[in-house]
Amino acid sequence: MKQLKCPLNGLRNITEFTYGGEFHVQPDPVECTKEEWVEYIFFHDNHAGEVVEWWCHSASSYWFVARRNTITDTVIETMSVADHMADSTAGHAPGNNTLKAQQVINRD
Amino acid sequence: MTIPSISVKSPLHADHLALDAEFTARGIGSAVAYYGEQHAEQFNEQLSILDLSCINRIGFKGVQTCTWLEQQGVTLPQTPNSATVLPAGQIMLRLSSTEHWVLDSVTKDSDLCGQLRDSHNRSDVKSYLLERNHSHACFYIVSEPGSTSAAETMSKICAVDLRPHRFANLAMAQTSVARLNAVVVRHDHLGRLAYLILSDMTAAQFMWHSVLDAMQEFDGRPAGLNAITLEAK
Numbered sequence: 001m002k003q004l005k006c007p008l009n010g011l012r013n014i015t016e017f018t019y020g021g022e023f024h025v026q027p028d029p030v031e032c033t034k035e036e037w038v039e040y041i042f043f044h045d046n047h048a049g050e051v052v053e054w055w056c057h058s059a060s061s062y063w064f065v066a067r068r069n070t071i072t073d074t075v076i077e078t079m080s081v082a083d084h085m086a087d088s089t090a091g092h093a094p095g096n097n098t099l100k101a102q103q104v105i106n107r108d
Numbered sequence: 109m110t111i112p113s114i115s116v117k118s119p120l121h122a123d124h125l126a127l128d129a130e131f132t133a134r135g136i137g138s139a140v141a142y143y144g145e146q147h148a149e150q151f152n153e154q155l156s157i158l159d160l161s162c163i164n165r166i167g168f169k170g171v172q173t174c175t176w177l178e179q180q181g182v183t184l185p186q187t188p189n190s191a192t193v194l195p196a197g198q199i200m201l202r203l204s205s206t207e208h209w210v211l212d213s214v215t216k217d218s219d220l221c222g223q224l225r226d227s228h229n230r231s232d233v234k235s236y237l238l239e240r241n242h243s244h245a246c247f248y249i250v251s252e253p254g255s256t257s258a259a260e261t262m263s264k265i266c267a268v269d270l271r272p273h274r275f276a277n278l279a280m281a282q283t284s285v286a287r288l289n290a291v292v293v294r295h296d297h298l299g300r301l302a303y304l305i306l307s308d309m310t311a312a313q314f315m316w317h318s319v320l321d322a323m324q325e326f327d328g329r330p331a332g333l334n335a336i337t338l339e340a341k
Contacts, residue, residue, distance in 0.1 A: 060282035
């Protein structure tokens with residue numbers, strides 16, 4: 001069975017996890033245009049290669065971020081949202097730019 | 109058979125009645141004191157399972173939860189997925205950096221959950237109250253002294269390595285047990301290897317019978333609360 005390392009709970013069978021979709025920057029719902037909001041809600045990159053994704057450990061309802069290669073289906077690393085935000089602020093991780101850190105960290 | 113006047117019954121009440129259980133008032137409702145002819149009021153020789161769904165339990169989640177609980181004089185576990193036992197026997201579970209559950213004592217009179225609930229309702233702390241009495245059933249699997257049969261039973265229904273040399277006392281795992289989401293806490297009882305299982309209340313019967321099925325090869329059977337309370341004296 002495949003296994004995935006949850007940043008909170010450690011290595012667990014993949015059956016304990018739920019895929020949460022691509023990790024995208026949420027635009028400000030008040031200030032963004034309709035087109036930006038539609039893009040955020042309905043469209044996906046469906047990129048072949050390294051992507052950043054939301055995953056949830058169902059048993060603890062813990063949401064975290066994984067970097068995965070969609071061609072080889074290899075999980076490169078998993079991290080808490082706080083760690084991911086710290087990385088992205090330092091320019092190490094793809095898929096982020098202006099995300100409001102506190103908005104996401106509150107999902108922990 | 110005497111059934112005390114109580115407000116809350118375990119979701120397994122009918123199953124207990126079928127085993128000729130005698131009940132006693134405890135926590136938020138009734139618990140099995142002992143079963144049928146098991147008047148010896150002790151644990152089974154090999155392995156026992158107890159329905160502790162009568163224990164008062166509550167949870168808190170939010171950014172100010174830790175600070176607020178410490179202000180209430182509660183000692184918290186330092187890391188997520190661990191537990192502590194308070195001097196009066198209550199068990200504190202830390203599920204994440206911002207979520208804690210409290211289980212009142214089985215053996216001692218305690219209403220820490222009620223006190224915390226009242227205090228929380230009066231405060232404006234940024235913390236959600238989680239009513240775990242209604243959401244989670246609670247079971248306790250207890251080995252005989254020196255035996256690891258509880259761990260071997262759990263290995264049949266849970267993928268996490270819960271053997272005593274890998275899973276310390278008061279360690280906690282949020283995982284899948286018998287394909288149900290569950291919180292498993294190792295909470296040894298007077299030298300006996302033991303695990304608490306908290307899982308969805310609506311599937312309590314399924315969990316109970318799944319564990320009983322897994323316990324069969326160790327001659328595991330249900331035991332009443334008297335086994336704990338009398339042995340603790």
